[in-house]
Amino acid sequence: MQRAALKPDFDVLDVPRHRFVVAGDAWAQCRAGEADPSKFGIFDMRGFWFINGNVVRDLAALNNMEMLPWDDWGPISGSDEPLQDEQLTLFDRLATITRSPDASFAELRALYEEDPSLRVPATVFNAVLNRPDTV
Numbered sequence: 001m002q003r004a005a006l007k008p009d010f011d012v013l014d015v016p017r018h019r020f021v022v023a024g025d026a027w028a029q030c031r032a033g034e035a036d037p038s039k040f041g042i043f044d045m046r047g048f049w050f051i052n053g054n055v056v057r058d059l060a061a062l063n064n065m066e067m068l069p070w071d072d073w074g075p076i077s078g079s080d081e082p083l084q085d086e087q088l089t090l091f092d093r094l095a096t097i098t099r100s101p102d103a104s105f106a107e108l109r110a111l112y113e114e115d116p117s118l119r120v121p122a123t124v125f126n127a128v129l130n131r132p133d134t135v
Helices: 002-006 023-031 048-061 085-099 105-114
Strands: 123-126 131-134
Touching: 023 048, 023 085, 048 085, 048 105, 085 105
Parallel strands: none
Antiparallel strands: 123 131
């Protein structure tokens, strides 16, 4: 469905690095005013809330917990409601360490292990089916 709608002009199994913006880069660009958050996402799912969810999912994936794009937990926001300063600070930090995971691996692991809200819980919220799902 996505391939038919988006008509990518590259091999989706070998996406060129210059054709895909990782969540941490998207977050940093938007926070710096260099990019429009509404340009990041897919179909009607766009904006800071979409980006921050992917920053958290990237942290999880870098800790061997690869989740589905619609699995929500912890600090993942479900809408574009304004984020509080402490949330912005957290997402700024997560974006920084997930952008360069090799250079920040110890911090990345420690943050994931030490902050229970960032770890993937036994049950996540499935935003597509609008219900809790067991991991």
